[in-house]
Amino acid sequence: MKFVMYKNESGQFIGIVNPEGTHVLPLVDTYEKMGGKKAIPADLLQAISLGEVFHQEAEKTFQWVNDNKLDSELFIPLETVELLAPxxxxxxxxxxxxxxxxxxxxxxxxxxxxxxxxxxxxxxxxxxxxxxxxxxxxxxxxxxxxxxxxxxxxxxxxxxxxxxxxxxxxxxxxxxxxxxxxxxxxxxxxxxxxxxxxxxxxxxxxxxxxxxxxxxxxxxxxxxxxxxxxxxxxxxxxxxxxxxxxxxxxxxxxxxxxxxxxxxxxxxxxxxxxxxxxxxxxxxxxxxxxxxxxxxxxxxxxx
Structure with a gap:
């Protein structure tokens, strides 16, 4: 799993990059759509500090998108956002x-x-x-x-x-x-x-x-x-x-x-x-x- 920090006109966000490296999934927004119960910060440094629970919840979110075939709806082309340092x-x-x-x-x-x-x-x-x-x-x-x-x-x-x-x-x-x-x-x-x-x-x-x-x-x-x-x-x-x-x-x-x-x-x-x-x-x-x-x-x- 590839974690990025990126920004667009709405702010700065954590994303998960697809295996092909072409699109990014906005993690926090998608997690909320899934009905996730834990708080995931919008900053990767803070998220890493949550420990293994962060990776577990990110995996659940990514799997939920795949299981429900929501890739085209939720993923953003990587070329449309500005990458920050992780x-x-x-x-x-x-x-x-x-x-x-x-x-x-x-x-x-x-x-x-x-x-x-x-x-x-x-x-x-x-x-x-x-x-x-x-x-x-x-x-x-x-x-x-x-x-x-x-x-x-x-x-x-x-x-x-x-x-x-x-x-x-x-x-x-x-x-x-x-x-x-x-x-x-x-x-x-x-x-x-x-x-x-x-x-x-x-x-x-x-x-x-x-x-x-x-x-x-x-x-x-x-x-x-x-x-x-x-x-x-x-x-x-x-x-x-x-x-x-x-x-x-x-x-x-x-x-x-x-x-x-x-x-x-x-x-x-x-x-x-x-x-x-x-x-x-x-x-x-x-x-x-x-x-x-x-x-x-x-x-x-x-x-």
């Missing part, structure tokens, strides 16, 4: 795992840069934008804007000191993130946060796929193209630290909460890894495709 304003910074593919660690330095322990940094909530929204070039600040296609995990329930074998029980679903990075700012400030947190540098979406749809998050093809040219082509099976380990480590001494977002790291093929480097320019279009989820597309613009 969680337009995260409650916390986005957690990001650094150098989680050995080949990416090598392209950024050498084999000595392959980490023994999980590296984590964060991006500010104000970086988040939606599928098809524009990434600002920030040319007054950086000459080295780079892309990083990543699978992202969305936490579904509160947890602390989570055991690795229990970690996936705490997941709500999965989405795609482009960890856009100003490499020169990253080098200048000797840390990641500023170079990772310029406005619009965390495209996210186009939706969240519920975990029941993804059998194994550690075995998904991931590909990034820039203007149609393949730059990154890998599989999450190449993670150094699998999703379960990342969740477990983050939760040691720190509480994870519903709606927390974890970007799991990027494969080799980032712009900085080429010789000479191939950074982004205004007009470039980046598409990141993750198996079982879909494609996140954004364009770089001057303003």
């Amino acid at each position: 969680i337009p304003r995260p409650a916390k910074n986005i957690f990001c795992v650094g150098k989680n593919y050995a080949e990416h660690a090598i392209e950024m330095g050498s084999k000595d840069d392959i980490p023994e322990h999980i590296m984590v940094f964060t991006k500010a909530p104000t970086t988040v934008i939606a599928h098809d929204q524009n990434i600002l070039a920030h040319s007054e600040l950086t000459e080295q804007l780079d892309y990083e296609g990543e699978l992202a995990v969305v936490i579904g329930k509160k947890g602390k000191a989570i055991k690795r074998e229990d970690a996936l029980d705490y997941v709500f679903g999965y989405t795609i993130v482009n960890d856009v990075t100003a490499r020169d700012l990253q080098a200048k400030h000797k840390q990641f946060f500023i170079g990772k947190s310029l406005d619009t540098t965390c495209p996210m979406g186009p939706w969240i796929v519920h975990k029941t749809t993804i059998e194994n998050p550690n075995n998904l093809d991931i590909k990034t193209t820039v203007n149609g040219e393949v730059r990154q082509d890998s599989n999450t099976g190449n993670f150094i630290f699998p999703v379960e380990e990342v969740i477990s480590v983050l939760s040691q001494g720190m509480t994870l909460e519903p709606g927390d977002i974890i970007a799991t790291g990027t494969p080799a093929g980032v712009g900085k890894g080429f010789k000479p480097p191939r950074f982004l320019s205004s007009g470039d279009t980046i598409e990141i495709t993750v198996e079982g989820i879909g494609t996140l597309r954004n364009r770089v613009t001057k303003q």
Whole structure:
């Protein structure tokens, strides 16, 4: 099941996207038409916080539409609405795992840069934008804007000191993130946060796929193209630290909460890894495709 946030002339809503990815079902309105008894908020972050009951009620609603053959009456063409990021304003910074593919660690330095322990940094909530929204070039600040296609995990329930074998029980679903990075700012400030947190540098979406749809998050093809040219082509099976380990480590001494977002790291093929480097320019279009989820597309613009 694919959950989206979208808006039209009437406001902002949660939707369920059909398997073909062409139409969206307004969840709250349809749930009320079905006679649902529980309150479902119009915000996906709040809905995720309801726990498993939200997914159960959403499934009932979707099944009711199918059983009563109401698809043509209730579904809206996806092209007629504006998609928002699934969680337009995260409650916390986005957690990001650094150098989680050995080949990416090598392209950024050498084999000595392959980490023994999980590296984590964060991006500010104000970086988040939606599928098809524009990434600002920030040319007054950086000459080295780079892309990083990543699978992202969305936490579904509160947890602390989570055991690795229990970690996936705490997941709500999965989405795609482009960890856009100003490499020169990253080098200048000797840390990641500023170079990772310029406005619009965390495209996210186009939706969240519920975990029941993804059998194994550690075995998904991931590909990034820039203007149609393949730059990154890998599989999450190449993670150094699998999703379960990342969740477990983050939760040691720190509480994870519903709606927390974890970007799991990027494969080799980032712009900085080429010789000479191939950074982004205004007009470039980046598409990141993750198996079982879909494609996140954004364009770089001057303003």
